[in-house]
Amino acid sequence: MGLEQAWYKRSSWLCVLRPLELLFRWLAARRRQRYREGLQASWRAPVPVIVVGNIxxxxxxxSPLVIWLIEHLRQRGFKPGVISRGYRAKPPTTPYFVTSASTAAQAGDEPLMIVRRTSVALVISxxxxxxxxxxxEQTDCDLIISDDGLQHYALERSIEIAVIDGVRGFGNRRCLPEGPLREPVSRLREVDLIVVNGASPGTVLDAEYTGKAFSMTLQPGxxxxxxxxxxxxxxQWRSSRNVNAVAAIGNPARFSDTLTALGFNPRxxxxxxxHHYSANELSFDDSLSLIMTEKDAVKCDHIALDNAWYLQVDAVLEEGFATxxxxxxxxxxxxDKRAK
Incomplete structure (x- = not known):
């Protein structure tokens, strides 16, 4: 059993990691406190900064929530830009502007997916x-969305949104390496909004957090x-409903369940x-169609795939979140206006 499986199965043997967990928790709290006390400086942008992260x-x-925010804010007259770490990206320079012509190796899969879907101005570093x-400096954006970065305290934020996986929850509710948490659940007291993906907030969160929590579902497109x-x-699908399904995401079973709900029989x-794919990894000993996530598709520009499809999904937020x-x-x- 891998470490991640053990976290979510709440395996008892993980207690041997408790000393490391306590050290990690102490270091995380100390680092946050140094920023709160001004011992380490945070930079304040001249525009609102919305951080979308997790614990x-x-x-x-x-990422689906970031796309929803981009579209929602544009409808209300804002010109949002996005920043991201660009996990596993190897850009030619840093910071790096991601364009639709970038590769997933240069930009990271999620930033590239966001840019290709929305054409937003996005910088990784x-x-x-x-x-x-x-x-x-180089765009006219009047609001910044930070894709991840809840623990990146060097950037001052206007609004914090924490996203929770409603299916997996918090596992054993312990911090790394004993559990899956970057910060303890109590960190949610300080965020402005909580979004629970795939479940009602009350099924995942303690009562003290539900007042600022909203559910999100991913609607297949x-x-x-x-x-x-x-x-x-x-x-409109006319080919066999038996398909190969490929997913290199945090919870692949959710993608499989979505395809099943759409009437497919996914393998x-x-x-x-x-994960970055090679051609042989997407070659199967059958003639079935291949369906993958949109995040996977941006990593396949270099692979010739004749019978491959990706499924778009759109975030649907509970009524009241936008308000x-x-x-x-x-x-x-x-x-901010009063302070100027």
Whole structure:
């Protein structure tokens, strides 16, 4: 059993890691406290900064929420830009502007997916302050969304949104390496909004957090051909419903379940999150169609795939989330105006 499985199965043997967990928890708290006390400086951007992050390792559904925020804020007259670490990216320079012509190796899979879906201005860098400064210098964006970075305290934030995987929850509720948490669950007291992906907040969160928590579901969209770009709905699918399904995401079973709900019989091939594919890994001994996630598809530009599709998904937020977000954003803008 791998470490991640042990976290979510709450295996008893993990207690041997308790001394390391306590050290990690102490170091995380000490680092945060140094920023809060001003012993380490945070940079304040001249525009609102919305951080979308999580307190656990692995995927929770941040990217679909970032895409939702981009579209929602544009509808309300904002010109959002995005910054991201660019996990596993190897850009030619840093900070690096991601474009639709970038490769997943240069940009990272999630930043490239976001840019290709929304055409947003997006900069990657492990130094999110440097990314934000370049974004402001070279674009006319008036709001920054930080994709991940909840623990990147060098960048001051206006609004914090924590995303929780509603299926896996917090595992054994311990911090690394005994459990999956980057910070203890109590960190949620300080965030502004909580989004629970795939479940009702009350099934995952303690009662003290549910007042600022909202559910999010991922709604399947079109199936898009990697070869032609043609799109069709699941109802329009005329080939065999037996398909190969490929997923290199935090929770591959969720993707398989989605395909099953759409009427497919997926043969799931799991890969580690953010995995970069070779051609032989996507070659199977059958003639079945291949369906993958949108995040996987951006990593396949270099592979000729004739019968491969990706499934778009769109975040659907519980009623009330947009209102709460708008109130928080309005409060920040009003306070900033008074301070000038």
């Amino acid at each position: 656990s390792v692995g995927g929770t559904g941040k 492990p130094d999110r302050v440097a990314a934000a400064q370049l974004l402001l 079109c199936l898009v051909s990697l070869a032609s770009g043609n799109a069709l709905t699941a109802d 799931l091939h799991r890969f580690p999150d953010h 709460s977000l708008q109130q928080l954003l309005g409060d920040w803008l009003a306070a």
